[in-house]
Amino acid sequence: MTxxxxxxxxxxxxxxxxxGCATEQVRVEAPRDTVVARTDDFVLVxxxxxxxxxxxxxxxxxxxxxxxxxxxxNAAETFTxxxxxxxxxxxxxxxxxxADGYQVVPILCYHQFGAGxxxxxxxxxxxxxxxxxxxxxxxNGYTVVNLSDMHAFLSGEKxxxxxxxxxxxxxxxxxxxxxxxxxxxxxxxxxxVYVYSDFxxxxxxxxxxxxxxxxxxxxxxxxxxxxxxxxxxxLPKETNxxxxxxxxxxxxxxxxxxxxxxxxxxxxxxxxxxxxTSPTAMSILQERGYATATTVQRGGNPSxxxxxxxRRDMVYSDDKLxxxxxxxxxxxxxxxx
Amino acid sequence: MKQRLLPAILTGLLLxxxxxxxxxxxxxxxxxxxxxxxxxxxTGKKQLAKDLELKGRLxxxxxxxxxxxxxxxxDEESRTHxxxxxxxxxxxxxEYLKEGDAALAKGQTRxxxxxxxxxxxxxxxDEDAVTRLRKIDRTLALGNQGKKDKEALSDYxxxxxxxxxxxxxxxxxxxxxxKKGDYRKVIDVSDQFLKRNPGSKSATGYRKSAYISLIxxxxxxGRYREALTYLDxxxxxxxxxxxxxxxxxxxxxxxxxxxxxYSQGLAVMNSNLSKAVEQLAEAVSLDPDNWRxxxxxxxxxxxxxxxxxxxxxxxxx
Numbered sequence: 001m002t003x004x005x006x007x008x009x010x011x012x013x014x015x016x017x018x019x020g021c022a023t024e025q026v027r028v029e030a031p032r033d034t035v036v037a038r039t040d041d042f043v044l045v046x047x048x049x050x051x052x053x054x055x056x057x058x059x060x061x062x063x064x065x066x067x068x069x070x071x072x073x074n075a076a077e078t079f080t081x082x083x084x085x086x087x088x089x090x091x092x093x094x095x096x097x098x099a100d101g102y103q104v105v106p107i108l109c110y111h112q113f114g115a116g117x118x119x120x121x122x123x124x125x126x127x128x129x130x131x132x133x134x135x136x137x138x139x140n141g142y143t144v145v146n147l148s149d150m151h152a153f154l155s156g157e158k159x160x161x162x163x164x165x166x167x168x169x170x171x172x173x174x175x176x177x178x179x180x181x182x183x184x185x186x187x188x189x190x191x192x193v194y195v196y197s198d199f200x201x202x203x204x205x206x207x208x209x210x211x212x213x214x215x216x217x218x219x220x221x222x223x224x225x226x227x228x229x230x231x232x233x234x235l236p237k238e239t240n241x242x243x244x245x246x247x248x249x250x251x252x253x254x255x256x257x258x259x260x261x262x263x264x265x266x267x268x269x270x271x272x273x274x275x276x277t278s279p280t281a282m283s284i285l286q287e288r289g290y291a292t293a294t295t296v297q298r299g300g301n302p303s304x305x306x307x308x309x310x311r312r313d314m315v316y317s318d319d320k321l322x323x324x325x326x327x328x329x330x331x332x333x334x335x336x337x
Numbered sequence: 338m339k340q341r342l343l344p345a346i347l348t349g350l351l352l353x354x355x356x357x358x359x360x361x362x363x364x365x366x367x368x369x370x371x372x373x374x375x376x377x378x379x380t381g382k383k384q385l386a387k388d389l390e391l392k393g394r395l396x397x398x399x400x401x402x403x404x405x406x407x408x409x410x411x412d413e414e415s416r417t418h419x420x421x422x423x424x425x426x427x428x429x430x431x432e433y434l435k436e437g438d439a440a441l442a443k444g445q446t447r448x449x450x451x452x453x454x455x456x457x458x459x460x461x462x463d464e465d466a467v468t469r470l471r472k473i474d475r476t477l478a479l480g481n482q483g484k485k486d487k488e489a490l491s492d493y494x495x496x497x498x499x500x501x502x503x504x505x506x507x508x509x510x511x512x513x514x515x516k517k518g519d520y521r522k523v524i525d526v527s528d529q530f531l532k533r534n535p536g537s538k539s540a541t542g543y544r545k546s547a548y549i550s551l552i553x554x555x556x557x558x559g560r561y562r563e564a565l566t567y568l569d570x571x572x573x574x575x576x577x578x579x580x581x582x583x584x585x586x587x588x589x590x591x592x593x594x595x596x597x598x599y600s601q602g603l604a605v606m607n608s609n610l611s612k613a614v615e616q617l618a619e620a621v622s623l624d625p626d627n628w629r630x631x632x633x634x635x636x637x638x639x640x641x642x643x644x645x646x647x648x649x650x651x652x653x654x
Contacts, residue, residue: 095467
C-alpha cells in the first residue's frame, strides 16, 4: 500500500513538474525554503520561490533587518528558487579594519554661531562659514550620523558609511537654534547639542521650548555637558578623594535628571567641559549607563576607540575650508598584513 | 529509504533541466553531483575560498570551506583546507598576540596597536584584539589629556572665563550697588552684561543674589505678591539642587500672604463686604488647611448672600 502511494506521489510530482517545464504556464503554490545543512555557525537552505534575503532573515535570524548578513555571505541580493543559500547564524562584528588600514569617524565640535559673516571670537563660527562647511560635506559625499549610530559602530554592531561624520555643538547657546538649526534642517544633517544645565534659560542660552522643538525635528539630540561647565579633571588644589568624586558625580547626575525630565528621554551622551576627563569621571559615566563621552582631543575615532573618551575636532571661526577638510579625514592608512 | 528518496531524486532531476518554472519540490539530501543547485553552490564556494586564501583572508576562506563541507560532508578537499587553515590561523593569532603583549609590556603602545590590528585583520571576530586595542586607545587618550590642542584650549578657557566667570569691569560695576543694597541696579547691570556674555556665571550669580535679596526685602516690607514674583524668577535660574529650598520659601511667603489677606479681609468686613469675601477667599486658597480662614470666609460669604436676598442689591462699598 505504502509503496503504491509513494509511486503515485512520484508520478504526480513528475507530471506536475514536467508540465511546468513544457509550458511554463503552470503555476504551483510557492514552496518554502528547506534546510540542507545546519551547524552552530550557519545554516544552508534551498531557497523557496518567494524567498528573499529579508524573508530568510526573518525565518532564520528572527529579524528581517538582519538581511545584510545573508546578502553578504552569498554575494547576492536575490535568489533563484532552488538556489542554496548560506545563512550565518552569528552576526560578524564590523570593526572596519582591513589590510590597508582602518576607518575613523570624525566628530566635529562647534560652540557659538554668528549671524552672516559675524564671528566675535574663535569659538563663534559665522553662519556663512557653517553653511559652507555643511555644503562641502554634502557635496563630497559625507554621511552625517548621530551618536547612537556612532555607539553601534563602536560596539562593532553597525558598519557606517565610508565617509561618516558626527556633528556636535557644545554649551547650548541660543545661536544653535537661531543659526545652526535652520542650516542643519536644510541639509537634513543630524547633530548632538550638549548643554550644561545651569546655563539653560539664562541670557542667550537655549530655552526648554527651543530644545524640545529641535528634538521633535528628529535631527537634534540634546545631551549633557555637565551642570556648571567646570573641568572634570582634578583641579589644582583638589585631591583624588571622596570630595572630588562627589563633585564629579554632581556634575553628571544633576543635568542627567534635569534634561531627562524636561525632554522626556534618557540622557546617554556626555561632553566633558574643556574636554577634560579622568578615570573617575569615566567610571561614573559607565556606572550610569552612558553610551559615549567626548573630549576635544583632535583626531578621528576608529571602531575600537573607547566610547567614553572619544576625540573631537573643534571648528574655529578662523579655520579655512582646507582646515575643515583635514578635520574630516576618514581613514588611517597602515599596512596590516 | 529508497522509497523516500525516489520522489526527491525525480524532483532533483527535473529541477536540473528546468530552471525557469516555479516548480515544486521536496527537501533533498543528495550528493551534489545529482543536485545541480548544490553542486553549483559547492563549486562557487570552493572558488571563493581559494581566492580568499590567495588574498590572505584566511578566516573568511575557512568560513567558505566550512560551507562546502556542510553542503557536501564527503568532500575531502574542504576538510583538508579547514584543518590547514585552522592551524595557520591559530599560530598567527598566537604570534600577533604575543608580539602585541610584549610591546605593551615595554610601553611601546604604537607597536602593540599594530600587532593587535593585524590580529583583528586576520580574525575580525577576535575579541581579545578588540579589548586590547580599546585599552590602548583609552591609555593613549588619557595620556594625551595634557597634550590637547593647547592654543585652542587656552582660547577656549579664555573665552569661557570671559563669558562665564568674571570680568573686572563687570565686578566694578556691580559691587557698589550690591553693597548699597541697590538690587535693581545689580539686576540691570547683570542683564546688560549677560546680553554681551550669555554664559557668564558671575553675572548669573549676581543676578540671582540680587533677586533673592529683593525677595527678603519685599517680605520684610509685607509685599508678599512681589516676593512671589521674584521667587518665580529665581526658580527659573535655579539648579535642581536649589529648588526644594526655594519651594519651601515660596510656601512660607504664600502663608504670609494668606495671613495678610485674612487680616485685611477682616478689617474691611463692615465697610466693603465684597472685597472682604474676595480677600478671605484668596487666603483660603493660599492656606486651605487654616480653619479660621475658612470660617471667616464662610461667614462673610453667607452675609453677602443674605444681604443680596434682603435688599436685592449688593452691599454698599
